[in-house]
Amino acid sequence: MTEIKISNLLLERGTFQLQLDALQIQQGEILGVMGKSGSGKTSLLHSIAGFFPIKEGQVSVFGREISRLDPEKRNVALVFQKPWLFEHQTVIENIFFGLKLQGVSKEECIRQAEDWLKKMEIPELRDRKVWELSGGQAQRVSLARALAVGFPLLLLDEPFSALDAPLRKGLRALVRRLVKESGKSAILVSHDWRDIEEAADSVLILDSGRKVAWGSLREIKASTDSRVKAICEE
Amino acid sequence: MNWILSFPAFLILIMGFVAPLMFLFALGLRDFSDSVLRDPFLLYVIQFTYFQALVSSVLSVGFGFFTAWMIKEWRVRGGSWLWKICLLCSSLPAIIVALGILGTWGPGGLGSGILSGTRGVFGWTGIILGHVFLNFAIPLRLIGNALRERDRSAEMTALSLGMSRLAIFGQITLPKIKPSIVCSFILAFLFSSTSLFIVLFLGGGPRFTTLEVSLYEAIKLNLDNSRACQIASVQAIICTSILFLYLRSQKGSFLNEQVHRNGIFRPRTKWIETIGSCLMWSLVVFLIGLPLISILVDGVGVLHFLNLVELSRAALISLGIAFGVGVLSLAILYPLLHAVHHENSSKALKGLSWLVGLPQFFSSLVVALGLSVFYPSIRGNNLQAYLAIVVAQTLFVIPLIQFPLREGFQRYSKEQDLTAQSLGANRWQRFLWVEFPSMKRSLILSALIAAGFSLGEVATVLLFSPAEVQTLSLSIFQAMSRYRFQEAHAMTVILLVVMVLIFGVVGRLEEKDD
Numbered sequence: 001m002t003e004i005k006i007s008n009l010l011l012e013r014g015t016f017q018l019q020l021d022a023l024q025i026q027q028g029e030i031l032g033v034m035g036k037s038g039s040g041k042t043s044l045l046h047s048i049a050g051f052f053p054i055k056e057g058q059v060s061v062f063g064r065e066i067s068r069l070d071p072e073k074r075n076v077a078l079v080f081q082k083p084w085l086f087e088h089q090t091v092i093e094n095i096f097f098g099l100k101l102q103g104v105s106k107e108e109c110i111r112q113a114e115d116w117l118k119k120m121e122i123p124e125l126r127d128r129k130v131w132e133l134s135g136g137q138a139q140r141v142s143l144a145r146a147l148a149v150g151f152p153l154l155l156l157d158e159p160f161s162a163l164d165a166p167l168r169k170g171l172r173a174l175v176r177r178l179v180k181e182s183g184k185s186a187i188l189v190s191h192d193w194r195d196i197e198e199a200a201d202s203v204l205i206l207d208s209g210r211k212v213a214w215g216s217l218r219e220i221k222a223s224t225d226s227r228v229k230a231i232c233e234e
Numbered sequence: 235m236n237w238i239l240s241f242p243a244f245l246i247l248i249m250g251f252v253a254p255l256m257f258l259f260a261l262g263l264r265d266f267s268d269s270v271l272r273d274p275f276l277l278y279v280i281q282f283t284y285f286q287a288l289v290s291s292v293l294s295v296g297f298g299f300f301t302a303w304m305i306k307e308w309r310v311r312g313g314s315w316l317w318k319i320c321l322l323c324s325s326l327p328a329i330i331v332a333l334g335i336l337g338t339w340g341p342g343g344l345g346s347g348i349l350s351g352t353r354g355v356f357g358w359t360g361i362i363l364g365h366v367f368l369n370f371a372i373p374l375r376l377i378g379n380a381l382r383e384r385d386r387s388a389e390m391t392a393l394s395l396g397m398s399r400l401a402i403f404g405q406i407t408l409p410k411i412k413p414s415i416v417c418s419f420i421l422a423f424l425f426s427s428t429s430l431f432i433v434l435f436l437g438g439g440p441r442f443t444t445l446e447v448s449l450y451e452a453i454k455l456n457l458d459n460s461r462a463c464q465i466a467s468v469q470a471i472i473c474t475s476i477l478f479l480y481l482r483s484q485k486g487s488f489l490n491e492q493v494h495r496n497g498i499f500r501p502r503t504k505w506i507e508t509i510g511s512c513l514m515w516s517l518v519v520f521l522i523g524l525p526l527i528s529i530l531v532d533g534v535g536v537l538h539f540l541n542l543v544e545l546s547r548a549a550l551i552s553l554g555i556a557f558g559v560g561v562l563s564l565a566i567l568y569p570l571l572h573a574v575h576h577e578n579s580s581k582a583l584k585g586l587s588w589l590v591g592l593p594q595f596f597s598s599l600v601v602a603l604g605l606s607v608f609y610p611s612i613r614g615n616n617l618q619a620y621l622a623i624v625v626a627q628t629l630f631v632i633p634l635i636q637f638p639l640r641e642g643f644q645r646y647s648k649e650q651d652l653t654a655q656s657l658g659a660n661r662w663q664r665f666l667w668v669e670f671p672s673m674k675r676s677l678i679l680s681a682l683i684a685a686g687f688s689l690g691e692v693a694t695v696l697l698f699s700p701a702e703v704q705t706l707s708l709s710i711f712q713a714m715s716r717y718r719f720q721e722a723h724a725m726t727v728i729l730l731v732v733m734v735l736i737f738g739v740v741g742r743l744e745e746k747d748d
Binding site for chain 2: 080101
């Protein structure tokens with residue numbers, strides 16, 4: 001069953017144009033998006049999240065057309081390269097922030113947030129202030145916050161890029177496992193092929209706002225297209 | 235939506251500042267050439283005003299530069315305390331400083347023997363001492379920050395290539411901090427030229443009359459509004475010219491990101507460092523500490539002379555006005571800066587947020603006079619008079635609280651807002667649960683600065699307050715004007731304690747923000 005469907009998307013920002021004729025993501029699938037700087041990776045995520053208005057096209061999540069909705073009504077959680085935690089809140093308060101917005105009771109918020117802390121392997125950070133966290137810990141909290149809110153689609157904008165290699169490796173495996181377990185779909189933008197190779201199921205390659213290739217990880221690996229090879233081997 | 239949020243700021247700027255000032259100009263320029271340009275005394279006053287401002291600002295920048303250098307470059311012992319004390323003292327109202335200097339160097343004061351010439355502390359000595367006390371914190375802060383933030387790698391390279399320290403200072407260091415020196419000179423010049431209470435109490439006689447004192451005399455003593463408007467117009471024209479100079483000096487004052495912090499100008503032997511530290515501390519105690527000590531010594535012993543009922547009433551009114559100023563200034567500035575933060579591409583909004591800083595370039599008497607001639611019914615009605623005091627003080631507070639609020643918004647990033655939005659938070663939820671808690675410290679800091687300024691402000695209260703209304707600062711002014719110095723000292727002790735508490739908390743909060 002196709003859960004996320006993007007069709008005839010056209011986004012214009014100044015002289016830059018992003019065009020996507022069709023793109024589908026299944027439930028539990030992680031789509032990796034790669035491309036050079038300025039190819040439109042982040043613009044794609046931000047247009048799905050609603051921060052860049054699209055000129056034409058549709059984006060539907062579970063059959064619900066969201067492309068004309070306000071960002072807060074789209075049920076799409078976005079994680080940035082930096083964690084951007086709310087500094088006035090503790091770790092657990094950050095994690096249940098989205099649940100609180102949905103009117104979930106305080107006890108249930110705490111129970112679910114504690115559950116996510118365990119899943120993220122950071123239960124000891126529960127009551128820490130966010131400025132006491134290391135970069136890796138903060139990014140885990142940011143991911144837990146986005147997963148805890150329970151939205152069906154997760155948008156990950158280079159979430160591992162500020163981390164060192166060992167942390168990065170552990171976190172992409174963890175994110176893959178948690179996305180699969182929770183039955184969500186995700187779009188992961190990265191400029192590092194290893195992130196895509198280890199976390200994604202399918203890959204979209206963009207170049208200057210156009211789709212160069214889209215297929216399963218195996219198909220993209222086997223591609224003979226020189227542009228695809230250049231981007232993947234970069 | 236963002237335009238609606240910026241409307242209060244636009245309204246107060248137009249109705250509280252631009253329109254009254256334009257009206258004042260229109261009145262003042264009516265017989266300008268006959269009344270002003272042919273009046274030899276006024277021409278002398280203009281000449282004296284700007285000459286004393288020049289001398290005061292040169293000395294303020296000199297002392298401020300020296301202090302900044304000793305603290306940031308030499309790293310004298312107790313430098314961080316020295317920095318805090320200097321900034322705290324210069325936040326005090328001019329009236330307290332004038333009283334402190336009179337108590338120390340005036341007749342019967344602790345140091346009166348040193349200034350035992352014909353005029354004593356009155357005249358040039360008092361004016362310069364007062365202006366340096368009040369204004370040296372401007373160069374201290376600006377030059378001190380420029381010294382701290384500059385990239386020292388070029389200096390270290392030059393030293394390793396054999397250049398002398400003096401040449402390095404002249405050719406590398408000085409050009410880097412030059413914008414901060416120019417900028418602080420212009421501000422010190424501006425504030426020295428528009429200062430009232432220092433010249434009024436420490437000047438002593440018509441020879442030492444400045445434009446601001448003439449303006450005060452025309453309004454309060456001679457009740458001559460048309461003359462006051464002419465003087466105010468002269469001052470406003472010169473202030474506008476200084477404003478343009480200031481804007482030009484701002485270009486290129488941004489500093490590079492710091493690379494090296496190790497200074498090459500630190501003293502090379504222990505005993506030089508000790509002598510430097512002693513010299514620095516002695517200078518600060520001599521110029522700043524003694525006036526404050528004199529207020530405390532003279533004031534604490536006569537506290538029992540105070541009429542507690544009147545004092546409580548004055549304190550309550552002062553706090554009420556301070557509260558009003560704090561609330562109004564935040565109510566006006568916060569929505570505007572919120573709009574600028576969320577729509578940072580709008581040049582018009584940015585321009586407006588800059589324009590609300592304009593009143594600080596004009597004297598409080600000029601702005602208050604503008605309000606009183608534009609809204610003539612103010613003085614006849616208590617409620618309107620209070621409102622005018624709050625509005626006039628708010629106009630001066632807004633430029634001061636812009637900095638902590640802007641810093642608060644800088645810490646609250648756009649991405650945090652987008653993250654909250656993507657988690658399902660609507661505009662109000664983002665404001666209440668993310669933005670407001672993130673800005674809490676900046677808001678408290680701004681409210682305290684506003685309250686501190688308002689408590690020490692006299693000019694607007696003097697101009698608008700009905701006869702039966704007394705504030706703490708106005709009571710001090712009136713006691714000084716009637717030569718009741720014991721009473722003035724006692725009240726100043728109380729105001730001083732309150733202000734030191736407020737600015738002490740401000741300093742702590744600023745430290746946490748750093």
